[in-house]
Amino acid sequence: MKRKLNILLLLLIPVIAFSQKGNPDSLKGLALITNDSPYQADIKNLSEFQKLSFNEQQRLQELEQEKILSKNKIRNYMMLGALSIFLLVGLILYRNNFQKLKANKVLELTLSNLKSTQTQLIQSEKMASLGELTAGIAHEIQNPLNFVNNFSEINSELIAEMKEALSKGNVDEAITLATDINDNEKKIIFHGKRADSIVKGMLQHSRSSSGVKELTDINALCDEYLRLSYHGLRAKDKSFNATFKTDFDNSIGKINIIPQDIGRVILNLLTNAFYAVDEKKKQSGDNYEPTVTVKTSMTHLSQGRGALISVSDNGNGIPQNVLDKIFQPFFTTKPTGKGTGLGLSMSYDIITKGHGGEIKVRTKENEGLNEDEAGTEFIIMLPA
Amino acid sequence: MKILVVDDEHDVKTLFEQRFRKEIKNAEMEFVFAFSGEEALVYLNKLEHEAVLILSDINMPGMSGLELLEHIKNKFHKPPPVVMMITAYGDEENFTTAKKLGADDFLTKPVDFALLKEKLKIKS
Numbered sequence: 001m002k003r004k005l006n007i008l009l010l011l012l013i014p015v016i017a018f019s020q021k022g023n024p025d026s027l028k029g030l031a032l033i034t035n036d037s038p039y040q041a042d043i044k045n046l047s048e049f050q051k052l053s054f055n056e057q058q059r060l061q062e063l064e065q066e067k068i069l070s071k072n073k074i075r076n077y078m079m080l081g082a083l084s085i086f087l088l089v090g091l092i093l094y095r096n097n098f099q100k101l102k103a104n105k106v107l108e109l110t111l112s113n114l115k116s117t118q119t120q121l122i123q124s125e126k127m128a129s130l131g132e133l134t135a136g137i138a139h140e141i142q143n144p145l146n147f148v149n150n151f152s153e154i155n156s157e158l159i160a161e162m163k164e165a166l167s168k169g170n171v172d173e174a175i176t177l178a179t180d181i182n183d184n185e186k187k188i189i190f191h192g193k194r195a196d197s198i199v200k201g202m203l204q205h206s207r208s209s210s211g212v213k214e215l216t217d218i219n220a221l222c223d224e225y226l227r228l229s230y231h232g233l234r235a236k237d238k239s240f241n242a243t244f245k246t247d248f249d250n251s252i253g254k255i256n257i258i259p260q261d262i263g264r265v266i267l268n269l270l271t272n273a274f275y276a277v278d279e280k281k282k283q284s285g286d287n288y289e290p291t292v293t294v295k296t297s298m299t300h301l302s303q304g305r306g307a308l309i310s311v312s313d314n315g316n317g318i319p320q321n322v323l324d325k326i327f328q329p330f331f332t333t334k335p336t337g338k339g340t341g342l343g344l345s346m347s348y349d350i351i352t353k354g355h356g357g358e359i360k361v362r363t364k365e366n367e368g369l370n371e372d373e374a375g376t377e378f379i380i381m382l383p384a
Numbered sequence: 385m386k387i388l389v390v391d392d393e394h395d396v397k398t399l400f401e402q403r404f405r406k407e408i409k410n411a412e413m414e415f416v417f418a419f420s421g422e423e424a425l426v427y428l429n430k431l432e433h434e435a436v437l438i439l440s441d442i443n444m445p446g447m448s449g450l451e452l453l454e455h456i457k458n459k460f461h462k463p464p465p466v467v468m469m470i471t472a473y474g475d476e477e478n479f480t481t482a483k484k485l486g487a488d489d490f491l492t493k494p495v496d497f498a499l500l501k502e503k504l505k506i507k508s
Contacts, residue, residue, distance in 0.1 A: 142472045142493060146472075146494040146495075147399065150495075150497070151399070154399075187395060187398065191395070
């Protein structure tokens with residue numbers, strides 16, 4: 001019974017002690033109780049035990065706190081680490097960006113240089129092809145001018161004769177002479193206009209394309225450029241000679257195209273064709289007749305009516321390994337300085353991008369035996 | 385005297401006919417016209433026994449005037465026709481080649497008809 005009471009007392013002490021934590025008076029009271037008790041030894045052990053357990057608890061608490069602290073520390077370190085990694089990455093990215101911006105500026109400058117060079121090259125290609133034309137044009141103008149001058153002179157003579165006839169009262173003769181004078185005037189006008197259109201054509205050729213489509217007589221255009229390119233080449237190289245044939249379909253009428261652009265394309269194809277046959281002539285015997293043929297006809301395209309222009313030659317043909325490159329800019333088989341390599345690529349652009357048409361090649365190479373079979377044909381298809 | 389004029393320009397015919405209308409009227413000269421080298425040779429074959437004077441342009445499509453000259457001088461011997469070259473290309477190379485091939489004279493376009501008439505009168 002007493003023992004039970006003491007145990008109860010013992011149990012109460014920690015409760016009281018705990019509840020009175022930090023309260024010195026209460027502890028004193030506790031001490032008085034414990035001093036009087038006969039079970040001091042027990043109490044002493046118990047208090048030791050409690051001290052120990054309290055210490056143990058404290059220690060555990062401290063451990064916990066340490067654990068938490070170290071956890072926090074780790075967490076902090078990790079966050080710092082992550083932050084510094086991010087900072088580092090950020091710095092690297094920023095530096096890359098900065099360098100890229102610098103590189104971009106250089107690239108932009110290079111690009112604009114290239115663009116202006118390209119424009120210059122295209123213009124010089126135009127000038128080169130214009131130069132090829134000038135000799136032909138000069139020759140072409142010579143003939144009409146010749147007629148204008150000559151017929152004018154003749155007319156002066158005829159008018160003098162007419163005056164004479166009239167003064168003699170020879171009216172019939174005067175009328176005959178007047179008719180002749182009139183016929184001559186018609187020829188003068190015809191040839192004057194011819195010269196005029198040749199010059200206009202030349203100016204158009206040198207100007208940048210207006211980009212405006214107009215109804216044009218394709219046959220007349222082909223004919224004009226055929227003669228121009230032929231005479232141009234003859235003027236440059238006296239030994240050059242070739243036959244040219246035309247096969248125009250008169251039912252075509254006019255189609256909607258940019259005349260100076262299509263003219264440029266035809267000129268390019270003709271220059272290439274004449275070059276090819278001239279090259280072959282230099283290697284061949286007397287039996288070889290260099291021939292270039294220009295054909296036009298009506299055709300049906302997916303978009304409707306269209307015109308077909310074919311420029312063919314009986315030269316050596318185009319080798320297979322060259323065939324896929326011919327439309328590439330700056331590709332040429334001519335010796336250095338002789339060709340810009342821009343003709344076919346410009347022609348390709350004009351036909352496909354400028355007019356929504358097509359340009360195709362058919363070629364057969366010299367097989368040694370069938371010399372007559374070799375040759376190349378360029379076919380242009382233009383929507384009307 | 386028969387004169388064969390070879391030039392691919394068709395109006396050359398009208399020009400000559402008018403320039404030489406007096407001579408034609410007086411039957412002093414007779415003109416025949418060919419518009420290509422090939423056509424000219426056809427004519428020459430037909431007129432083989434007649435004295436012909438040939439006035440030829442040099443640059444024509446197909447057979448050039450110089451090629452025609454060569455043919456004429458090689459093929460036709462009795463009587464050998466007189467060949468005068470008329471051309472817009474009045475340069476040394478053409479002149480020398482023409483001379484080498486046996487051309488009797490060389491004129492440049494535009495033709496000085498007064499000069500031509502003189503030369504023809506001498507030849508006839």
